[in-house]
Amino acid sequence: MAWLAQRGRWLSYSVGMTITEQIHQAILKVPVTAWTAVIEPGGEIRDGAWVAELSGDCLEGWPKGMRLIVRKERPHPGTQLRITDADGLRLTCFATNTTVMPIAALELRHRQRARAEDRIRAARATGLRNLPLHDTAQNRIWLEVVQLALDLLAWMPMLALTGETRRWEPRRLRFRLRSAATQIVTTARRRYLRFARHWPWTGVITDALARLEALPNLG
Template sequence: MARGHRTIGVTITAAIRQAVLQIPASAWTPAVEPDGEIRDGAWVAEIDASSDCLTGWPKGIRLIARKERPHPGAQLRFTDADGTRLTCFATNTKHTPIAELELRHRQRARAEDRIRAARATGLRNLPLHDSAQNQIWLEIVQIALDLLAWMPLLALTAKARLREPRRLRLRLFTTAAQLVTTGRRRILRLAHHWPWTDVITNALARLEALPNPG
């Protein structure tokens, strides 16, 4: 990101929501993924600078609206419309396509999610008294966070890849199992009645299939 170029999420007020509803269908552009592919069910549009909802805003600020079909089971908010989830962000970046700006903002939101997860994982409070001991603690937590970032990408699929660390811990990491040694082989036996046994076994198979870096 160029120095001084920023994006920030904006609360959808009644005026902003009304401005979003007035955007013509032809002005909405499909959102994109990092690989350049179209993001299914998501669109972005820029609110005209002459809109009343931007009265009093600093000159040169662009307001970008985004709408996306919610995932199954998600509850819409009163600010949403037409069965889609509405969000907005402001940016001072000029001459950049809005789909690219929205992708940048979305990726930044993922970074903030990582920070929030880090606090919940062990960075909210330092548990030890000595600074050297806390340094070791921080290094251990950072290793855990790296594993939490890469494991879902490499081993999980579909919705499981998007789970929060707390849910991963409850469903995958604390699963009861038996480690049995027989015929010079070690076998991990998971409970068949556990609802996420298939997710765990598929994840282990995907990890085992990865090429050995050595």
Template sequence: MNKPTPFYPAPHVDAHGHGIASQAGGMLLTQTAIASGLMAGLSEAMVPWRKPLSRHDPGKVLVDLALSLAMGGDCISDVNRLRSQPAIYGPVASNPTISRLIATLSGPDLDKALAAINAARAKAREHVWTLAGEHSPAHGRTPEDPLVVDLDASIVISHSEKEEAMPTWKKTFGHHPLAGMLDHGAEGTGEGLSMQLRAGNAGSNTAADHIAVTQAALEQLPAAYRSGRQTMVRTDSAGGTHKFLDWLTDPERDLSYSVGFTITEAIAEVLPLIPEEGWTQAYNNDGYERDGAWLADITGMLDLSTWPKGLRVVVRKEKPHVGAQLRITDIDGMRYTAFATNQTRGQHAALELRHRLRARCEDRIRNAKDTGLENLPLQAFTGNTLWCHLVLMALDLLAWMQMLGLTGTQARVWEPKKLRAQLFEVAGKISTHARKRTLHFAAAPHTDLLLMALNRLSVLSPP
């Protein structure tokens, strides 16, 4: 009698494996933390919070938390995935030790602790960009091709009572953080610069919040990019307020901007007056003309005397897609939107395309939710504020690892979920011979890519 072939192999199992690391590919992140100087910088920054005779460095505890988030964790106890592999991640603090540190940092000295953390991140970022050279997001930036900082808010749903968790405008319950993200462009991903955790009922177009998040984001950039037209702030219509644009264009900053602009009654009145020859074809994301979409500069048709000098308003009309709801201000069966910018050069289509590419910020926020932001695990608002900064640190490590180790490969644009599945979760076996410890990676589809990235990171010098 023939035995049927099983659908899946069923080998005998035991628990006698030694030196096996199930997530050995996470070495990419540990080496990034070392090469960037983030590990050493946080260790130094956290000295005021290190207790005498303590076994664990508070800086390493924070980096361990960020590593666990980058590898798919979403709560403090998920750091256990590192603790179980000391040969890869070193000694990892216990959950109670981590909880006590978070309680200490999120106490009365929260602002001081966040300032120290953010200063270490900014210093590491500048060093990473220097190491990246021509692959740095700041390389070759000009007022015509600026470094872009995106601002956007998102709802984080809470399934339990937490401080400042409130009903949101989407009829859900939770928080409404506002984030500042750096765009690497089509050939890369992006970096998390700043985030302000807000109550669930926080407004979308609150100028004070936009200013605070932008200021924190600019402080994360090298000094040469904290002011001047070579840096652009890009937002949706929530940023199209007088106060925010006045702040951006203050002579002390003089930043470029591209913001959504609400179709007001004054704009609606001039839409029928735009001559046919005033419309030009819009572009697709690939830079080619887009059928069914047109642009017109209506700056000269509006009274903009109360707005910052140099503001231009460009309106877009397009054939509505299936299921789109037209507004009362839309005419001729077309859907109208507008944006404002102080860019003085470039075709309308190119400027409008750059503005629409702010949709990449939504990808960055989606990735942040996949890297710990989806679940704010603490009850205290101050603790969850600190957690948001750990999420930013995890996003930094992912982006820097890709910039330094994976440039020129398809993995440069992989999102966190794919990085985990293809690289971080590659297993390995540690062996020791002649006093030399070696990690043997499993033969996986992208093991060669993993080894190449590790070799690139190993030759980089920390600051």
């Protein structure tokens, strides 16, 4: 946090915080009127969830300009509460230095960062669970290759896919899109890639290729 807030960096951050005893006591003192309803990406109110900003002694010792945002929500049925929860509500907390957004919008932005954890999980499935080679230099090359693959996994769905298909996991993408049977056909001195009509996701593949072809050439 101190590194992020150093003078001249001009970085905006949103970092999850552990709820210490001091922070927990500060949360318990937040008045009812200070809690704001949590919002969803479409602007609608999320039922059973609220957010508030902490101040006072719990900010001492932290970088200047840091804001501490806490969220409370009714847990899902069967969820086991933690010792830091209160009144039957799940408590989470994060820090940010963004000042131009209301706390409900800041909480939504931070919650949407969960896709970062999804990328980490995809990285492990793609090849970062174990380093397969013995030499350090070889493993560095392996990491570079895996990172290139992760970049493709991140950008391809954003540029070529729509709707639910954008959220497909790497294993599902590999089976449905990259395992399709194809045939290279040459006609009129041009080569075409013909996909099997019976493959359930042929339409998804051809639509994705058309979107990629329509992108402007930035080379």
